Amino acid sequence: MTIPAQPYPLTGRSFKSLEKEYPLNDPLQKAIIDQILQSHCDTPGGLMVILNEIQSRIGFVSQPIQEYVARVLNTPVSAIHGVITFYSFFTTEPRGERILKFCMGTACYVGGTPQLVDKATQLLGVSPGQTTPDGKITVEVCRCVGACSQAPVVVVDEQMYGRIRPSKMPALIRDVLKSCEDASGG
């Protein structure tokens, strides 16, 4: 990738020092990020597209990634940081292998999501927003996923489970943990 000439001196870290940090020190991850940047750096308003892709393929947009993107796009890190913190989809830290999202839309809320969250908290020992210590499951509360006719809804990654009762939670969590093991085993 060609590095554009800097119109003004950027403070902050150089490419060299950024490349020593995770995930940029991993050639595979760096290749993915570079490829995303390459294909969208000329798109008008491409920053959102780039960050969305990084989020979905790397799983998070940490400080080193933000600085790296800022260098390549020749924008201030603050502009990128501003975008990251504005939208709830971007995370700055790695999340668990599976993400358990509880829909807090109106229909789900009335349908009993709070009880489901209580049950999951009890079973996993982590509150919403946290990841289990083994890095397997992240519990999150999210906005309406638009499946209100099946309220309350739990979303595991992109798979949707509707009409979940608190009594069904243990089985659901067992399935999720099992799928984690299957994925790492295979």
Place this chain on the structure above:
Amino acid sequence: MPLVHSLDELVHLQKKILEDRRADISAHSIEGLGREKFAAPALRADQELDAPRGKEIRVVLRNCNLIDPESLDDYIGEEGYQALATVLSSMSPEEVIEIISKSGLRGRGGACFPTGRKWQLTRNSAGSPKYIICNADEGDPGAFMNRRVLEGDPHSVLEGMAIGAYAIGASRGFVYCRAEYPIAVRTLNLAIQQARAYGLLGENVLNSGFAFDVEVRMGAGAFVCGEETALIASIEGRRGEPRPRPPFPAVTGLWGKPTCINNVETFANVPQIIMTGADWFAGMGTEKSKGTKTFALAGDVNHTGLIEVPLGITLREIVYDVGEGIKKKKELKAIQTGGPMGGCLPASMVDLPVDYESLMAAGSIMGSGGMIVMDEDTCMVDIARFFMEFIQEESCGKCTPCRVGTHSMLEILTRICRGEGVDGDIAKLERLSKLTRTHSLCGLGQGAPNPVDSTLKHFREEYEAHIYRKECPAKVCRELIRYEIIAETCNGCTVCAKNCPIGAIAGERRKLHVIDQETCVRCGICIQTCNFGAILALTGDQTAPVMAQSQDPI
């Protein structure tokens, strides 16, 4: 892949597709829809979208569940893209705008601005290039109409956009879709590729010299991006913060150029209006609100899911005919329309006609079309608090009235729900609501007080019960209720004790169970799990009826 060059070729292709289908599969008609269908039988009614009931008329949802959304041939088989071909071959942009204006179509995203006028304004604006944007950032909790249209009939939206682009003189379009809808994004991208391959999008649409292409842009989980200026900021790759209007996007929009933003449903209506005529469309609905509207019917009705009804239908017809009544034969308490910036209408207003003006006058809005039916077990203060929490979290923080106003209102509402409400809270809420409404920058803040205002107007006595008597009449607010087990009904099955997440229920098998009120967090799991109805929720000074009896003999 066949390239289509003109209307005649499109009609010819349609005939061929239909003949092929007839030969392939024996045509079957889907019950209740009264239309022959040639696609695979697997594409039938589902939980979200059932066969029409009551007074339903399907215009926007006409193809959903009937065609394969991933097949452009299926769409062409249903007269697809013929509206676009007609427009390109025989109409001037002014004529298109004339038809849309005559049809009376108004924006379906909530602001209900006349679509024809918006197109005219954008067309008249100086500046080039012009852009057309489809707002698919459907963020209202409880609403999923747009998702369904994008996932079930993406080409109708693309065709509507292309017609709009021709009318306003745009050559590029964007669909801004929220990140929560990955399947919709995938379906749309596929549809765009197919349309390009057929020559229905691209440099030379249908060999007419008109150039138009569409790109999908994804949001990243910010509710405020449904507001048009915030949406533009987001497409430009910035924080999705609204800016003051005017200038309106029709004058200064995306990258400072004239931009027309319409909702998914608005665009999906356009091809049908062109094909069937403005008079047909204007024949449905009321004097000022024409056509049909999709609603996502949710909550405590027997039949939840997507519906499409002519405007002017009464709430009663929606709840009792289309929704088939309240679940478990309970009483209707309120109907919430318009999403978090909408309002709650009480059961007494059930005969209100559903159109833009009537809903507005009653203190609610049409919004994008969420409709949540609530039964007697819903606490209106808690609902107001829930919506305020949503809005407070989603407020972008740019303007002070919205940022601070929603926060202050939420604080008061939370206090009231906790039983810590004090005299004067209602007056404070009313003042804050007025300030937030009149001083906020965008629709989010201006509509934020609606849930509070409408519940205060129609359910004031519930607020008073919470504040002065520390009671929650609907038995929802945890701090104001307690659960008790009725001695005579409990048979000691231990199910509640096993399911209690914090072990607050004690009791041996076949013996009376007791809830420890100190430990109980009132999560309500025990009530849901008890098969014998032996657990009661009580509020204020209420006592369990059985307890009163057992005290009598002594």
